[in-house]
Amino acid sequence: MEILRILNNNVVVALNDDQKEVVLMGNGLGFQKKPGFQVDKSRIEKVFEIKNQVESIRIEQMLSEIPEDVIAIAFDILNYAKKKLNKEFNETSFISFADHLHTAIQRAKKGIQMKNFLLWDIKRFFPEELAIARKGIQFVNEKMGIELSDDESGFLTLHIVNAEIDSTNEAAINLTQMIEEILTVIKYTLKINFAENDIYFQRFITHLRFFSERVLNARLDEIEEDAVENELFVLINKKYPEAFEATKKVVELLDTRWHYQASKDEQVYITIHIARIIEKTK
Known part of the structure; x- marks a missing residue:
């Protein structure tokens, strides 16, 4: 790989083997080097692929300004x-x-x-x-x-x-907000306070995190059709009426606030988690 530009002693812009510009980072990559020199590949620690000229300018500017x-x-x-x-x-x-x-x-x-x-x-x-x-x-x-x-x-x-x-930093904030909104809906629907150190609550938070990531990324094309049989869906709803009532509120929230339609599979998992929390709380 040939060096095109040197940003500092540890960051250079180079032309890779596919003749595409990349930003390379590594200890001493640019030290005592000049454009046209070959990159010491053994020193490369990070490679930033450049998709377009705008991104190239942004990456180079930021890395050149950061000590x-x-x-x-x-x-x-x-x-x-x-x-x-x-x-x-x-x-x-x-x-x-x-x-x-x-x-x-x-x-x-x-x-x-x-x-x-x-x-x-x-x-x-x-x-x-x-x-x-x-x-x-x-x-x-x-x-x-x-x-x-x-x-x-x-x-x-x-x-x-x-x-x-x-994703973007906005997505991380949205993820936090979505989980908080779901917990608030459940809390006020059931009129309970969560035991946040409880293992069931922690498991629910873990489930919500991955579920919320899927909602935010809108990976609908990756979601299979409902695997849950309708009889099981009805059975879970009858067995845990309080939990299912809270789940319905969560489904409404997701639809109106986040424009996402929760599947029966997702509703069953949420209902079971909530039911465990209710049982533990009581």
Whole structure:
């Protein structure tokens, strides 16, 4: 691969074997190099494929403006997250993660703090990701000699969630809001308070998370027809009338608020989860 442009010592723009421009990141990739030199492939740690000229300009501008030490810290945090969560991340999410971290550091140096109003929900819905983000914030504070608040941990958590679901940061926020809305509907329909440390509630949150991702991504073409027989659907509804009443409210919410039609399969799973929570609460 031939180097086209050097952004800094660790980031270069190159022409790959398919004659397409890519942004490469790795320790010392651009050090003492010039356009026309061959890339040392053994040093490549990340590859950002460029889809169009607009994206190329955006990626190059952001990576050239972010200090190398911040890029290195962002890289370490996301690598740590990948290992702890045992998941592969969307590569382009690294750029928005590093950019947010750079902005947060600049704010902290100026004594500016931003309140994260989703922090309480983030603690409930993404505890693993939040724990990782907090470790990352602690690492940043030690390395940079600053004091980023726990609110910033929440913001970084959303970026980690965003990297997992391969979408935009808005999608991570929507995911949190959808889960909160569903829980609120269930809570007020049944007039109960959730025991949030209970295993049944935690399992329900896990189910809601994956379900909500599917709703937000509108992957209707990937959803098979109802596998649940109509008799079973009716039986579950009769066996758990309270839970099914709450499920109906959730279905209405999804239809009116998110324009999504829940299948019978999904309604059965939601009803069973709610029934377990009701039983445990009582």
